[in-house]
Amino acid sequence: MTRHYSALSLLKEGLRSQQGWQQAWRSPEPKPRYDILIIGGGGHGLATAYYLAKAHNIRNIAVIEKGWLGGGNTGRNTTVVRSNYFFPESTALYDLALRLYETLGRDLNYNIMLSQRGIVTLAHSEAEMEMAARTVNAMQINGTDAELFGVDEVRRVLPLLNVSPEARYPVFGGVWQGRAGTARHDAVAWGYARAADRLGVDIIQSCEVEEFLIEGGRCRGVKTSRGEIRAERTAMVVAGHSSHLAAKAGFRLPITSYALQACVSEPIKPVLDTVVLSPGTGTYASQSDKGELVIGGALDRVPSYGQRGNLPMLEGVVSGLLEMFPSFRQLRLMRQWAGIVDVTPDSSPILGESPLPGLFLNCGWGTGGFKAIPAGGTLLAHLLATGKHHDISRPFDPDRFARGRLIDEAAGSGIAH
Amino acid sequence: MQLFPCPFCGPRSETEFHFGGDAGNRRPEGFRAVTDGEWAAYLHDRNNPRGAANEIWMHMTCGEVFRMERDTVHHGVAQAFALLEGGGDDGLAH
Numbered sequence: 001m002t003r004h005y006s007a008l009s010l011l012k013e014g015l016r017s018q019q020g021w022q023q024a025w026r027s028p029e030p031k032p033r034y035d036i037l038i039i040g041g042g043g044h045g046l047a048t049a050y051y052l053a054k055a056h057n058i059r060n061i062a063v064i065e066k067g068w069l070g071g072g073n074t075g076r077n078t079t080v081v082r083s084n085y086f087f088p089e090s091t092a093l094y095d096l097a098l099r100l101y102e103t104l105g106r107d108l109n110y111n112i113m114l115s116q117r118g119i120v121t122l123a124h125s126e127a128e129m130e131m132a133a134r135t136v137n138a139m140q141i142n143g144t145d146a147e148l149f150g151v152d153e154v155r156r157v158l159p160l161l162n163v164s165p166e167a168r169y170p171v172f173g174g175v176w177q178g179r180a181g182t183a184r185h186d187a188v189a190w191g192y193a194r195a196a197d198r199l200g201v202d203i204i205q206s207c208e209v210e211e212f213l214i215e216g217g218r219c220r221g222v223k224t225s226r227g228e229i230r231a232e233r234t235a236m237v238v239a240g241h242s243s244h245l246a247a248k249a250g251f252r253l254p255i256t257s258y259a260l261q262a263c264v265s266e267p268i269k270p271v272l273d274t275v276v277l278s279p280g281t282g283t284y285a286s287q288s289d290k291g292e293l294v295i296g297g298a299l300d301r302v303p304s305y306g307q308r309g310n311l312p313m314l315e316g317v318v319s320g321l322l323e324m325f326p327s328f329r330q331l332r333l334m335r336q337w338a339g340i341v342d343v344t345p346d347s348s349p350i351l352g353e354s355p356l357p358g359l360f361l362n363c364g365w366g367t368g369g370f371k372a373i374p375a376g377g378t379l380l381a382h383l384l385a386t387g388k389h390h391d392i393s394r395p396f397d398p399d400r401f402a403r404g405r406l407i408d409e410a411a412g413s414g415i416a417h
Numbered sequence: 418m419q420l421f422p423c424p425f426c427g428p429r430s431e432t433e434f435h436f437g438g439d440a441g442n443r444r445p446e447g448f449r450a451v452t453d454g455e456w457a458a459y460l461h462d463r464n465n466p467r468g469a470a471n472e473i474w475m476h477m478t479c480g481e482v483f484r485m486e487r488d489t490v491h492h493g494v495a496q497a498f499a500l501l502e503g504g505g506d507d508g509l510a511h
């Protein structure tokens with residue numbers, strides 16, 4: 001059986017007609033009891049299980065997923081990873097994630113296809129240039145890499161961008177983060193799943209959590225479509241469905257669920273080798289390894305659990321892209337889809353114990369939690385294993401709403417990433 | 418493009434409407450008596466239901482605020498009310 005992925009094992013298996021590959025993870029029956037139960041088999045849930053097993057040596061864990069691994073937002077996102085936020089709390093969080101991503105392929109023995117191709121966030125006016133300078137200063141002070149680009153530097157990295165002064169959205173410059181880029185979304189979910197399974201974590205798909213078992217005012221586990229499962233501690237990591245499950249646990253969250261859409265063009269030869277984001281046109285894009293342009297934008301206007309997306313936003317996003325890159329006009333769109341994202345009032349995530357003791361939260365990543373998966377997993381694992389916040393997750397506790405200590409990253413995550 | 422029914426103007430494009438939050442989200446009264454938790458719940462916590470929803474919307478074109486019952490999964494609209502007729506507990510500060 002071949003377990004380890006390497007060039008050598010690829011060669012060996014090639015000679016043996018690929019017969020010896022071991023299954024990447026098991027599909028066990030749920031046990032009646034675990035030490036820790038994680039609801040949601042997206043990136044954050046799977047990463048939490050992996051770090052619990054790896055860093056805290058807690059192995060009696062299950063991840064429960066109602067559909068298939070990564071079938072939520074983790075497998076629907078546009079794969080941008082970056083840490084160009086404004087507040088020190090956010091930089092600490094997202095830069096931890098980016099640093100972990102930098103070695104994740106090796107740590108998991110799974111190629112996550114991380115490509116640190118850089119991101120430029122465009123400024124379309126003098127006023128936006130001033131804000132860009134402020135962002136760059138903040139990022140540098142907070143200890144991550146950032147550069148202020150003038151229009152010549154923007155033109156150098158984006159030769160097809162319309163930088164003419166007559167453009168509908170003239171370009172003044174932008175914020176550059178060179179360590180940002182993209183990673184393959186499915187590979188992140190599958191890599192964590194395979195590594196967690198190897199450490200003994202039970203990954204249970206096609207199993208929906210329907211109710212919580214609440215005894216003596218504590219969460220004691222869950223009732224699922226495949227029976228009761230008990231656990232000392234339970235974590236809810238279900239993104240856009242957080243409010244729906246919270247209602248079953250008897251509390252509300254500062255979250256509104258919206259559809260966030262993306263689309264891809266037909267594949268073409270390399271034309272775009274960085275990520276470009278324009279808050280002005282409400283559009284961002286990168287080019288996938290297959291050659292498709294991966295295009296995204298802002299949230300739909302209507303709160304929704306319908307995983308489809310409405311037309312006005314798609315039209316706005318595509319119009320914005322064509323204003324910026326007139327030559328993309330000839331491309332056809334191949335696919336469009338949406339995911340249901342969990343938006344908080346301050347565009348920052350929620351990490352901490354819920355109002356129901358024994359039930360912990362990792363949610364509220366909204367439009368930008370793919371980039372944060374390694375950090376979300378590390379920090380929730382720390383909280384579940386030790387019962388205490390890591391310094392980096394403390395500011396993101398749900399108590400910030402009553403304390404008035406919001407971390408308002410509306411600009412940092414102003415349009416979807 | 419979805420049409421929403423403004424009780425004053427009739428069916429109009431979704432792009433003309435602005436979401437105003439949960440119906441019945443009343444501002445807690447009594448300056449000293451309201452705890453931080455109650456105030457934060459009023460400001461930030463949301464019903465955010467999957468399925469039947471009861472919401473406040475504004476039709477930006479005519480500027481009127483109204484209550485709409487709709488489904489957040491299939492987006493079908495059940496009813497829309499002007500606040501004075503059956504709008505009931507709209508949660509607005511009058």
Ligand SMILES: Cc1cc2nc3c(=O)[nH]c(=O)nc-3n(C[C@H](O)[C@H](O)[C@H](O)COP(=O)(O)OP(=O)(O)OC[C@H]3O[C@@H](n4cnc5c(N)ncnc54)[C@H](O)[C@@H]3O)c2cc1C
Pocket residue numbers: 039040041042043044045064065066067068069070071072073074075076077078079080081207208209210237238239240241245260261262296337338339340341362363365366367368369370371372416417
């Ligand atoms: C179109 C789009 C583009 C995006 N682009 C980016 C980007 O470029 N960069 C970035 O950083 N972020 C991006 N995001 C956001 C990012 O995808 C999410 O923040 C992130 O994937 C959240 O991961 P998660 O593991 O918390 O949630 P998910 O991956 O959604 O996982 C939650 C899982 O919980 C399961 N679940 C729900 N209810 C239950 C239940 N009752 N029982 C059992 N299981 C349940 C779901 O089936 C799902 O698999 C984008 C999102 C979308 C939709």
Ligand SMILES: [Zn+2]
Pocket residue numbers: 423424425426427476478479480481
């Ligand atoms: Zn009207």
